Amino acid sequence: MQKFLVKSDIYFGADAVDWIDSLRKKKAFIVTDEMMVKIKAVDQITDKLEKSGIKYDIFSQVKPDPSYETVALGVKALKEFSPDLVVAIGGGSSIDTAKSILYSLWQISEKAGEKFEKPLFVAVPTTSGTGSEVTSFAIVTIGSSKLALVDDWLIPDVALVDSQFVSSVPPAVTADTGLDVLCHALEAYVSTDASDFTDALSEKAVKLVFDYLPEAYHDGTNKTAREKMHNASCMAGIGFSNASLGLIHSMAHALGGAFHIPHGRANAILMPYVISYNAGNSSVAKKRYSDMAETLGLRAESPEQGCDLLIKGINALKAIMGVPMNISQAGVSREELEARLDEMAENAINDRCTPTNPCQPVMEDIKCLYRRAFE
Numbered sequence: 199m200q201k202f203l204v205k206s207d208i209y210f211g212a213d214a215v216d217w218i219d220s221l222r223k224k225k226a227f228i229v230t231d232e233m234m235v236k237i238k239a240v241d242q243i244t245d246k247l248e249k250s251g252i253k254y255d256i257f258s259q260v261k262p263d264p265s266y267e268t269v270a271l272g273v274k275a276l277k278e279f280s281p282d283l284v285v286a287i288g289g290g291s292s293i294d295t296a297k298s299i300l301y302s303l304w305q306i307s308e309k310a311g312e313k314f315e316k317p318l319f320v321a322v323p324t325t326s327g328t329g330s331e332v333t334s335f336a337i338v339t340i341g342s343s344k345l346a347l348v349d350d351w352l353i354p355d356v357a358l359v360d361s362q363f364v365s366s367v368p369p370a371v372t373a374d375t376g377l378d379v380l381c382h383a384l385e386a387y388v389s390t391d392a393s394d395f396t397d398a399l400s401e402k403a404v405k406l407v408f409d410y411l412p413e414a415y416h417d418g419t420n421k422t423a424r425e426k427m428h429n430a431s432c433m434a435g436i437g438f439s440n441a442s443l444g445l446i447h448s449m450a451h452a453l454g455g456a457f458h459i460p461h462g463r464a465n466a467i468l469m470p471y472v473i474s475y476n477a478g479n480s481s482v483a484k485k486r487y488s489d490m491a492e493t494l495g496l497r498a499e500s501p502e503q504g505c506d507l508l509i510k511g512i513n514a515l516k517a518i519m520g521v522p523m524n525i526s527q528a529g530v531s532r533e534e535l536e537a538r539l540d541e542m543a544e545n546a547i548n549d550r551c552t553p554t555n556p557c558q559p560v561m562e563d564i565k566c567l568y569r570r571a572f573e
């Protein structure tokens with residue numbers, strides 16, 4: 199028996215934020231970062247809250263790769279403010295921080311034997327990448343390693359997938375986050391927990407990425423491209439929240455943690471190498487990649503050729519957006535990689551995403567893959 203869960207109410211389109219007008223709440227706790235405050239993205243929420251007479255407090259201390267320390271500060275601030283509404287606005291870091299704050303408070307209450315009144319949790323993504331607005335995942339950094347919290351409890355109640363929030367995302371971030379979407383959809387598609395339901399989302403998300411990511415990268419003002427990528431991110435998010443991910447993410451979590459490479463970029467670098475490894479070790483995965491290539495109109499005479507065409511397609515997508523093709527191009531030296539190799543391989547093998555990879559690697563496989571992806 200398998201389960202497919204879509205817990206969040208999803209409002210999408212360029213006016214989705216207007217849903218805030220319908221809220222009847224008393225106090226809103228906003229989780230975001232300084233940049234969102236500076237570019238006045240947060241004002242689009244707070245103006246509406248003011249009109250509805252809802253008091254608010256802004257916690258804007260979120261940084262990229264949110265740390266446990268930031269979460270602890272947020273727990274203190276939220277507890278003091280005692281809101282009945284939490285709005286996370288930002289990229290994956292802001293939404294993951296809000297998830298972790300709420301989760302920590304719930305855990306603290308459980309341990310103390312107290313009932314936790316969970317505020318309504320609304321997520322407003324400002325990048326088209328993590329899909330965090332609909333997923334049961336949150337990534338928190340502890341020291342140099344990344345901890346993945348996975349629990350249906352973490353899924354936001356409402357996702358406002360409003361493309362006006364992504365119109366000013368710079369090209370490099372559009373590329374990294376867009377390739378993260380592709381990675382989510384492809385990993386969910388070959389996951390051991392994939393189903394007909396998650397496949398439908400993965401197939402559509404991959405098609406939307408290939409059709410619209412180059413345009414969103416070259417012309418960020420293209421509203422259709424932005425909206426399609428925002429929808430793709432959310433759809434891939436629902437897919438992987440149900441099917442989980444695989445070794446690309448496990449290795450990217452470790453690589454990003456060791457060398458501060460943005461999450462999407464780390465995935466983009468590793469994606470072709472891990473796909474090739476999976477296809478070589480699982481005939482089921484090889485067929486799945488080939489099926490996905492066919493969905494994209496890349497006709498092949500054998501699963502090998504289909505898989506090859508998919509990898510070539512991904513590399514072409516990376517090339518036109520100037521994304522690093524290997525770890526060396528991301529600014530890491532061979533010595534630096536070798537020095538962290540054992541630790542990264544161990545973190546990757548123990549990562550929450552590894553068990554659903556279509557084949558199970560040993561430490562040596564992962565080290566070999568990092569070396570292969572170096573240059």
Ligand SMILES: [Zn+2]
Binds near residue numbers: 382
């Ligand atoms: Zn990701």
